[in-house]
Amino acid sequence: MAPHFPRWRVGTPCLLIATDHGPVLVDTGMGLHDYMAPGPMVRAFSAWLNVIRDPELTAVRQLARLGYPPEAVQHVILTHLHFDHAGGLPDFPHARIHVHQREYTALQRPRWGMALAYDPLDFAHGPRWTLYEHPDATWFGFDAIRLPFAPEMYLIPLFGHTRGHCGVAVCDGAGWLFQCGDALPVNAEFNLTPQWLNRLAIGPHVRRLRVFAEAHPEVHILAGHMRTSFFKNGPDSKQNGG
């Protein structure tokens, strides 16, 4: 699934995972309200990025076309709470939201910088939260927090882009998918952005993730924003049975 930022020719992948708790969404992208009645912050971002204001791009509309009504999604896992990842939460009011405790705290007490991209409208419906704090496992050497779903999946703390930003690792049967979210530059192109920009906006993990990717070509690595060509040619919402 891919709400698009055409100026950058990128979309935001939203993974739909078939689990023992029904379909689980990893990130929602922007939601109906972002296209139909955006708040001032989203309006400004949308103008800057020349976002196509097409409600059909939202996860909820794309899922409907696949035959899933909104109430079918009872669980949403979020890498972080920025509007372009969490904007669809109001479209899934029945869902429990799984996120790192530090990210929830960052939302409650936002500071300057990247906290500007939290949109209160995404949480105004009062979602139910399940918060995670302490790693209880390791995954390929990363501290990891086991999520309560089968297939096996983990929150991987990758703090930096936001105070509680996490990757999400999902066992897809044949191997692993690692959604690194905004801890990586667009399209997981490790050398796309200079170090100073990584430090400022992306976080401190790019180098480690590049080393990891080189050592583990079998792990399918995604970034929070992928080039539009990825959605046409690469795995899309059908990944993991979704």
Ligand SMILES: [Zn+2]
């Ligand atoms: Zn972000």
